[in-house]
Amino acid sequence: MSVDDENDDRMLEAMVNNSLLPTNQLKECTSKEEADLILRIRRTILHLDEDSTNDRSSPKNDTILSSSPTTSTIALSTATLDFKIERAKQKYAAGSLEEAFYECWKIPSEQRPLEIWKLGGECCKKLRVFAVAQRWFSEAIHVCRSNNTDLNIKLEQARIARFFNNYLTQYPMIDIRIDQRGKGIYAKRVISPGEDIFTDIPIVHAQTVDTLSISPSCTTCTTSLLTPVVYFEASWSRMPEKLQRQIEEYWPTITPISCPYCPYELYCSELCRDKAWNSYHRILCPSINPETTELYQFCANKQIIVRETWNSIFSPMVLAKLIAMIILNIVNSVQDNDTSNGIDLNHSYTVEETDEGPLEHAKETFSEFISSGDPTYIRTIPRMLKIMRNIFNHPSMPVHYEFNEQEFNYRFYQIACNAQSFSSPTYATTIYTRFLYNIRQRDKSGLYKTLQTYLKGEPVDQVFGGLFPLQSSINHSCDNSCEIMDCQVTPEAAGIKVRCKHQLKPGDELTINYVDLALGRRARRAMLKRAYNFWCECQRCTFEGDDAYSCTECKTLSPVIDNPNPNLTNGNAPFRKPFPACSRCRNAWYCSSACQKQAWKQGHKLICRDWTKERSSSSAN
Numbered sequence: 001m002s003v004d005d006e007n008d009d010r011m012l013e014a015m016v017n018n019s020l021l022p023t024n025q026l027k028e029c030t031s032k033e034e035a036d037l038i039l040r041i042r043r044t045i046l047h048l049d050e051d052s053t054n055d056r057s058s059p060k061n062d063t064i065l066s067s068s069p070t071t072s073t074i075a076l077s078t079a080t081l082d083f084k085i086e087r088a089k090q091k092y093a094a095g096s097l098e099e100a101f102y103e104c105w106k107i108p109s110e111q112r113p114l115e116i117w118k119l120g121g122e123c124c125k126k127l128r129v130f131a132v133a134q135r136w137f138s139e140a141i142h143v144c145r146s147n148n149t150d151l152n153i154k155l156e157q158a159r160i161a162r163f164f165n166n167y168l169t170q171y172p173m174i175d176i177r178i179d180q181r182g183k184g185i186y187a188k189r190v191i192s193p194g195e196d197i198f199t200d201i202p203i204v205h206a207q208t209v210d211t212l213s214i215s216p217s218c219t220t221c222t223t224s225l226l227t228p229v230v231y232f233e234a235s236w237s238r239m240p241e242k243l244q245r246q247i248e249e250y251w252p253t254i255t256p257i258s259c260p261y262c263p264y265e266l267y268c269s270e271l272c273r274d275k276a277w278n279s280y281h282r283i284l285c286p287s288i289n290p291e292t293t294e295l296y297q298f299c300a301n302k303q304i305i306v307r308e309t310w311n312s313i314f315s316p317m318v319l320a321k322l323i324a325m326i327i328l329n330i331v332n333s334v335q336d337n338d339t340s341n342g343i344d345l346n347h348s349y350t351v352e353e354t355d356e357g358p359l360e361h362a363k364e365t366f367s368e369f370i371s372s373g374d375p376t377y378i379r380t381i382p383r384m385l386k387i388m389r390n391i392f393n394h395p396s397m398p399v400h401y402e403f404n405e406q407e408f409n410y411r412f413y414q415i416a417c418n419a420q421s422f423s424s425p426t427y428a429t430t431i432y433t434r435f436l437y438n439i440r441q442r443d444k445s446g447l448y449k450t451l452q453t454y455l456k457g458e459p460v461d462q463v464f465g466g467l468f469p470l471q472s473s474i475n476h477s478c479d480n481s482c483e484i485m486d487c488q489v490t491p492e493a494a495g496i497k498v499r500c501k502h503q504l505k506p507g508d509e510l511t512i513n514y515v516d517l518a519l520g521r522r523a524r525r526a527m528l529k530r531a532y533n534f535w536c537e538c539q540r541c542t543f544e545g546d547d548a549y550s551c552t553e554c555k556t557l558s559p560v561i562d563n564p565n566p567n568l569t570n571g572n573a574p575f576r577k578p579f580p581a582c583s584r585c586r587n588a589w590y591c592s593s594a595c596q597k598q599a600w601k602q603g604h605k606l607i608c609r610d611w612t613k614e615r616s617s618s619s620a621n
């Protein structure tokens with residue numbers, strides 16, 4: 001500490017002792033996080049004992065924290081204010097973040113200028129106290145009174161950092177940044193091909209409607225529950241009993257248990273059953289809420305799948321579970337006696353009230369999933385809106401959740417834009433393969449030969465669609481740098497891992513493919529627009545063309561020709577002679593070798609390969 005600093009400190013102490021910092025100003029902490037930070041700074045950095053008599057402002061945590069900032073602080077003179085602002089800036093420039101924040105904090109909130117709110121926010125961001133950073137940037141925006149993009153980005157970054165803090169601490173090789181596409185994940189160090197980057201467990205998931213009835217599995221942990229009865233279908237009942245016993249002897253042991261109150265959910269264990277009950281089934285079980293029967297039957301009856309909507313990874317059950325989990329979050333927070341959230345169980349809360357009000361935290365878990373799509377689309381699926389409304393308006397609901405068209409639309413697109421397919425590595429085929437292996441190893445009676453007339457080949461594997469908090473921040477590229485693999489993340493939970501496919505340098509973005517890479521650019525872009533509501537401008541889309549009738553490089557249209565086949569029509573458009581395709585990728589067409597050479601140099605060489613041979617590993621669609 002320099003002499004100047006010491007003098008400043010003495011001056012500051014004098015100010016404190018001369019009531020320039022009134023005690024009740026310490027009530028200005030509006031959150032527990034802020035109060036904790038201030039107390040930590042006072043204890044560890046400034047060595048100010050909470051009970052020190054020197055320090056007139058020496059509250060305990062409960063007095064330092066106030067739910068509403070006081071307005072009764074004594075105003076600082078302009079000179080003192082300027083002195084404090086300057087001092088905060090100096091501390092920040094010297095890298096003393098805690099002290100800089102303390103300086104900012106000691107200025108009464110009503111006198112804090114924009115630069116102090118901003119500086120305090122920066123300090124907290126660097127100190128990784130993101131909840132406080134969020135509040136200070138938010139106040140900065142409030143003080144600013146105009147739309148300040150820089151501050152909005154800072155606030156958004158603090159919010160994201162707060163939400164993903166645990167993940168980013170666990171996976172220091174990645175970072176989350178935002179741009180016009182929303183969040184994205186970036187490498188912070190070199191990551192080599194084949195390296196596993198992170199694992200993730202879904203926050204909500206459900207089995208896809210097209211595998212539900214043919215590939216039974218544990219609703220909670222997704223492990224296959226394929227039994228011989230299900231595998232052999234009708235032929236099981238026609239088999240001699242002795243053969244059935246022999247099959248059972250070699251079939252891996254599987255003992256599914258169902259919900260005791262309804263036939264719709266299967267589990268591999270009581271643990272999985274209880275988890276499901278506590279997180280959503282206790283309000284979605286048809287024995288409690290009869291309106292859910294229609295939803296369970298809709299999912300079980302694969303004939304009525306509207307493929308375009310409830311596609312291979314999007315089960316409407318994900319949507320129902322998500323809302324059920326929010327409702328149970330509310331109930332649990334009340335039961336935890338957390339009175340600070342001010343929830344009144346006798347009151348029916350509406351979605352609007354929960355948006356800004358005390359129930360916000362109940363929805364916070366799902367707040368990071370982006371939601372983007374055509375709002376008129378859901379009018380084409382009125383039946384599901386009706387089913388959901390009936391479920392969530394049923395009197396058995398512990399709190400009222402107004403499930404209107406707007407909410408349906410928002411939640412629908414949250415799932416549509418973010419759902420990722422996955423499965424337990426204990427697939428149906430794993431069970432079947434083990435069965436055949438057991439017979440080959442142990443059977444001496446010629447069972448395998450007898451079974452030939454009954455075996456139907458490999459069973460269909462169970463597939464689930466889920467929302468993964470971290471993985472859902474990965475943007476798409478048609479030349480993706482990473483791939484998604486199924487993974488048993490913990491002994492109890494299946495999920496995914498993200499594996500590096502192409503070498504990543506610090507700052508490079510982690511990307512996955514949401515659509516089949518073998519498709520041409522026009523089809524890929526159309527699918528991405530329809531399913532995810534964005535127009536792909538990735539490197540590959542930039543250096544490929546749509547068709548053979550315009551030069552991918554100079555955009556010149558190919559020459560008009562006579563109709564080559566009188567049976568063909570082309571609307572009012574003329575017939576054109578196709579330009580030759582790039583012989584390797586066949587996804588770009590050039591009018592001349594000069595254009596081809598130019599395109600190659602510009603960047604086509606970076607993405608030119610036979611895409612039909614690329615493994616389409618990620619299945620976000």
Ligand SMILES: C[S@@+](CC[C@H](N)C(=O)[O-])C[C@H]1O[C@@H](n2cnc3c(N)ncnc32)[C@H](O)[C@@H]1O
Binds near residue numbers: 418475
């Ligand atoms: C799974 S999320 C990816 C993370 C997302 N950016 C976020 O902020 O949460 C999918 C959404 O991200 C956006 N997105 C993903 N890849 C994109 C790309 N290549 N170009 C533009 N937007 C993209 C689209 O809005 C899409 O619906």
